[in-house]
Amino acid sequence: MTAGVSPMPPTVRTRGRRARWLFPGVRHAVLLAWSAFVLFPIFWMVSTSFKESWEWVAWPPHWLPWEPTLYSYRQIFTFSEMGRDLARGATDQVFAIWGAVADSLVVCAVSSLVSLLLGTFLAYSVSRFGVGGKNFRYAILTIRMVPPIVIAIPILIYYAIMIPHTTTLLFGARLTLIDTYLGLGLLYTATTLPFVIWMMLSFIDEVPYTLEHAARLMGAGRLTTIRRVVLPLVASGMVVTFLFIFILNWSEFLLALTLTHPKVTTLPVLLNKFQSAVEGRLYGPQAAIGTVITVPVVVLGILIQKHLVKGFSFGMIRK
């Protein structure tokens, strides 16, 4: 979210007095401009979420709401009989995002956790036993070069036709993956697994072999060694990895749009529904939901800041 501009190297030393304030000045100006550019959409989103409906598209634009209101939030947070029904041309309807919040939380949390655990153990086997061969660690990432839309339709066919029919034929029970937690969760686990393996590999590679040898010689089995020695040493890396894939899943739109709804509706899908409202776009509630979606990720990031710093500065294990 923040600007990725690294500070300029201090190469300029002997250019006289002007250079002494000019270069730090320019540096700050550039950084400020970049930050403003990057943060503006977020500012606009938060600002709009507090505006009255007539202000949403006012011209000239109202940078800040003239009459701040919580109306949009009231709309999206109200419990209602309407459930997940969306506005059909009226700005005073209630939308109730609670269902979508729950759906998103369940699917993202569970699939991120499963992916993290699976991926960590896979990364361990790649790191220690060379599973998958020499180039596996790079090959695994190329899977992610396939655009999601390419797999969305085939998977829709599998989920909607192939798998239900096959399971009915083989086991006499129909396995429903379309529009279920299981179906979306499986896919989220699978699509984030390459990232987990790739990220965890770099952490596990740094745990010295001899630590495991020492544990083995003291009588610890492989699992005990992993649990008591390896995992504690890569805990920071696991936190960072979890956050990374949780955000990926949390903001995932295309697969959720294709394979779920109406029974399971994640927040990004719900957000999209507002665009097709008959009577103009409902920018207010949309901005409010956008803000609500962003907040948990930011809060999570702040809570685990310590781990983030440690985890992102790979090479965290000193003797």
Place this chain on the structure above:
Amino acid sequence: MSRILLRDLVKTFGGLTAVAGVNLEVRDGEFVVFVGPSGCGKTTTLNMISGLETPTGGEVVIGDRVVNDVEPGERDLGMVFQDLALFPHMTVFENIAFGLRVKRVAADEIRRRVQEAAATMRIAPLLDKKPAQCSGGEAQRVALARTIVTKPSVFLMDEPLSSLDAKLRVEMRTELKRLHGTLRATFVYVTHDQAEAMTMADRIVVMDRGLVQQVGPPLTVYGDPANRFVAGFFGVPAMNFIDGALAVHGNTLRFDAAGGALDLGRREPAGAGAVTLGIRPEHVRLLPDGEGWPAAVSLIEPMGDETLVFLDYGGRTSIVAKVDAEDKVAVGDQRRFGFRPDKLVFFDAATGERVLR
């Protein structure tokens, strides 16, 4: 019973032979040091004893059982690693307790034994610290405490002192020897440092290119080397080598070299031919005029108690003599030198094996 028996032990990695058939018996309670240059197979041999490597061929026997297929943790071993391998996320106490916890020893028993081990290694005040907060010497003691706490009958050590500075290394050497005396356990120690081998070992196993070159007490290995490799590996400065030939003259055997000849006074004419004479610097003496071989002093290195004198005698390399510091020698002097006759060793010029024992 904790003797170790290695029978025809072989280890290959792909096409590379690390250990090429090692036979050795380490007696119960013995302090054996494996020494050799890097890549000689000493660490691989140690890892096969520990079980971290599986032998390609041969057997490892600990006590009375063949342990080839026994898990490392079930071989009744303790091991200290080159990088010590202390668990960075655990306190010193937990590091030492790890082996006991894995074996599900009762909590108060663990506390008692950890404190006992800590007392033995004099690290009791460190128990609540993390390894990163310990100095090099302290970390070394923690690693040792972690090993002795499970009371193994065999201790394996893979260059454990290599990360310490010179002074500390000498201290820890003494400490390890004391520990061996207290525990009366079998120690197998791997190092490339000949001084460590000499000072600590009951017996030294010299390895090169995957094979045992010689096994024996330190002074035997030093004074009576089995081949030219062993002779050259031990001693600072290294043994002098003089290329020449053995020939029979009349009744006696004579060594002829570029700088002169030596009458060996031996009768048996065995092994005439090209040989290399080996003589240690402390056995080279400066002689009065008229005796020995002539040489020019090319370099002098005073060591304090002794002085190293480099003598150019006409051979390919200089002869180094260790003489008393009181001796007046100057660069450029023309001096004559000779050898202690009982300390001469001869090696076959082609094979490097000892001849004329």
